[in-house]
Amino acid sequence: MPELISEHACFGGLQRFYRHHSSAIGLPMRFSVFLPSAAAGERLPAMFYLAGLTCNEETFMTKAGAQRHAAREGMILVAPDTSPRDTGVAGELDAWDFGAGAGFYLDATTAPWSEHYRMYSYLLELRELVIATLPVDGERTGIFGHSMGGHGALVLALRNPDLFRSVSAFAPIAAPSLCPWGEKAFTGYLGADHAAWQRYDASELMRTMQAPFPDGILIDQGLADKFLTTQLRPDMFETACAQAGQRLEIRRHAGYDHGYYFISTFMEAHLRFHRENLG
Numbered sequence: 001m002p003e004l005i006s007e008h009a010c011f012g013g014l015q016r017f018y019r020h021h022s023s024a025i026g027l028p029m030r031f032s033v034f035l036p037s038a039a040a041g042e043r044l045p046a047m048f049y050l051a052g053l054t055c056n057e058e059t060f061m062t063k064a065g066a067q068r069h070a071a072r073e074g075m076i077l078v079a080p081d082t083s084p085r086d087t088g089v090a091g092e093l094d095a096w097d098f099g100a101g102a103g104f105y106l107d108a109t110t111a112p113w114s115e116h117y118r119m120y121s122y123l124l125e126l127r128e129l130v131i132a133t134l135p136v137d138g139e140r141t142g143i144f145g146h147s148m149g150g151h152g153a154l155v156l157a158l159r160n161p162d163l164f165r166s167v168s169a170f171a172p173i174a175a176p177s178l179c180p181w182g183e184k185a186f187t188g189y190l191g192a193d194h195a196a197w198q199r200y201d202a203s204e205l206m207r208t209m210q211a212p213f214p215d216g217i218l219i220d221q222g223l224a225d226k227f228l229t230t231q232l233r234p235d236m237f238e239t240a241c242a243q244a245g246q247r248l249e250i251r252r253h254a255g256y257d258h259g260y261y262f263i264s265t266f267m268e269a270h271l272r273f274h275r276e277n278l279g
């Protein structure tokens with residue numbers, strides 16, 4: 001059972017923070033959950049939200065303004081940390097875009113990162129954990145995220161469309177093999193073999209698939225986002241979706257930057273999209 005660290009009344013429901021031992025990571029991990037009041041009587045759809053570089057399990061719950069909408073839609077929200085913490089790996093805290101706070105939602109294969117940096121497997125473990133211990137309907141789980149977390153959400157969903165049945169992203173790193181953040185992370189965690197990178201690249205994955213999400217995929221992107229052309233490249237994912245026959249809606253918004261003022265503006269639309277898809 002996860003250990004409840006704190007609980008707060010929020011929009012008629014409960015905002016909780018948990019700690020548990022993860023077998024995938026081999027260390028304690030923290031995650032947050034919003035339970036709407038409707039969770040008192042029935043199993044509800046749940047959305048996993050993956051945050052971006054430098055964030056933790058608290059960022060989404062304090063900055064995205066999602067609880068008000070999740071309370072109305074009757075949806076549970078779950079947000080993990082963005083990496084293992086205090087692993088003892090030398091250099092873990094040296095960079096903001098690699099190591100702690102930058103787990104990239106993959107299973108590292110190169111030493112010394114491979115022992116604990118296993119966020120891909122961790123997400124599958126966390127999904128099982130919340131279905132077993134909270135009123136989550138395991139048939140109705142989806143995933144979304146921002147930037148590095150948008151990359152994670154797209155990859156987790158594309159590789160597990162039977163588990164994550166609805167997917168969206170805010171300003172995702174959409175072609176990580178081809179951008180500086182992704183190249184640094186993939187080289188460090190996966191080594192130089194680009195074949196291993198493809199399994200964690202949403203644009204590469206999509207090219208090999210046949211429209212795994214019939215309800216479509218939703219992406220919101222700010223046009224004043226300073227990372228758009230250097231790091232994010234939603235156009236690459238757009239091309240891959242067109243090749244795969246995958247319906248994709250990218251909404252491009254003039255004036256919006258990369259931060260949580262942008263995310264909170266479009267949060268309601270994403271939760272409505274997922275509620276419709278998950279039923």
Ligand SMILES: N[C@@H](CCC(=O)N[C@@H](CS)C(=O)NCC(=O)O)C(=O)O
Nearest residue numbers: 052053054055096147148258259260
């Ligand atoms: N530290 C970086 C920016 C890192 C960044 O923008 N992180 C995004 C995710 S990729 C974020 O959500 N930061 C936390 C926040 O905005 O509250 C910089 O100086 O350019």
